[in-house]
Amino acid sequence: MRYALSPGALAELARFVQNRPLLAFDIDGTLAPIVSRPWDARVPQTLQEQLSRLAARARVAVLTGRAVADAKGMLGFTPAYLVGNHGAEGVPGGERAAAAFARICSSWLATLADTAEAWRETHGVALEDKVYSLAFHYRHAEDPARARSLILQRVARLDPCPVIIHGKLVVNLLAPGAPHKGDAMMALLAHCGCNRGVYIGDDVTDEDVFRLREPAVLTVRVEHEPGSAADMYVKGQHEVERFVHELNKMVSAPSDNRMASRVSSRAGR
Numbered sequence: 001m002r003y004a005l006s007p008g009a010l011a012e013l014a015r016f017v018q019n020r021p022l023l024a025f026d027i028d029g030t031l032a033p034i035v036s037r038p039w040d041a042r043v044p045q046t047l048q049e050q051l052s053r054l055a056a057r058a059r060v061a062v063l064t065g066r067a068v069a070d071a072k073g074m075l076g077f078t079p080a081y082l083v084g085n086h087g088a089e090g091v092p093g094g095e096r097a098a099a100a101f102a103r104i105c106s107s108w109l110a111t112l113a114d115t116a117e118a119w120r121e122t123h124g125v126a127l128e129d130k131v132y133s134l135a136f137h138y139r140h141a142e143d144p145a146r147a148r149s150l151i152l153q154r155v156a157r158l159d160p161c162p163v164i165i166h167g168k169l170v171v172n173l174l175a176p177g178a179p180h181k182g183d184a185m186m187a188l189l190a191h192c193g194c195n196r197g198v199y200i201g202d203d204v205t206d207e208d209v210f211r212l213r214e215p216a217v218l219t220v221r222v223e224h225e226p227g228s229a230a231d232m233y234v235k236g237q238h239e240v241e242r243f244v245h246e247l248n249k250m251v252s253a254p255s256d257n258r259m260a261s262r263v264s265s266r267a268g269r
């Protein structure tokens with residue numbers, strides 16, 4: 001892993017993003033500092049401004065475990081793509097599959113919401129309905145390890161058996177066959193016709209992008225982690241703004257065709 005803000009890595013990055021790049025970001029722990037209550041998470045204003053500038057110059061994507069509607073409220077700019085639910089929501093062309101995932105989640109929810117369900121007696125455990133996935137939060141449980149074990153025992157009996165994604169004091173349930181962030185990143189690259197993609201994230205689910213080992217995708221992890229498959233790292237969330245600032249300096253030409261034609265028609269006058 002190379003330090004992304006070293007002169008050598010910045011030069012490599014500058015070469016990499018020269019031709020129609022897709023620039024993709026995770027939210028929590030990447031654009032927004034991790035906070036103890038997820039609903040309090042915010043993208044800092046100065047970073048929002050950097051991202052708005054970037055989105056006017058290049059294709060910007062946001063890939064998050066949050067639902068799209070939730071994520072939208074956190075962003076002060078409109079990315080070209082906003083993918084939620086770890087990749088299960090918002091991928092162009094994936095709408096029919098997403099509807100099938102939603103039906104499965106709805107059937108799980110109906111079962112789990114039953115008043116006879118033992119998990120409902122466990123103080124500090126909450127079930128979040130994200131439509132295309134479900135999430136059991138146990139951050140506020142008195143005994144988090146015991147709560148997690150209880151949740152895992154219960155979800156193992158769901159039909160169909162969910163794909164489990166472990167997060168920070170949360171167990172995410174995804175429908176079998178739901179795409180992960182790596183699948184979503186490749187689908188977005190194909191959809192936008194971009195030649196190259198850069199992805200930056202901080203967590204286990206971002207490793208699905210890092211593990212692509214795809215020459216067209218350059219990956220950056222927030223915080224150095226020796227076991228990570230990412231190409232580069234920044235030292236912490238506090239360096240993400242500087243990273244976006246550097247991208248802004250590298251990506252100077254409008255990538256949007258509409259903008260490009262507007263510029264050329266003006267120039268032709």
Ligand SMILES: [Mg+2]
Pocket residue numbers: 026027028029030201202203
């Ligand atoms: Mg994250």
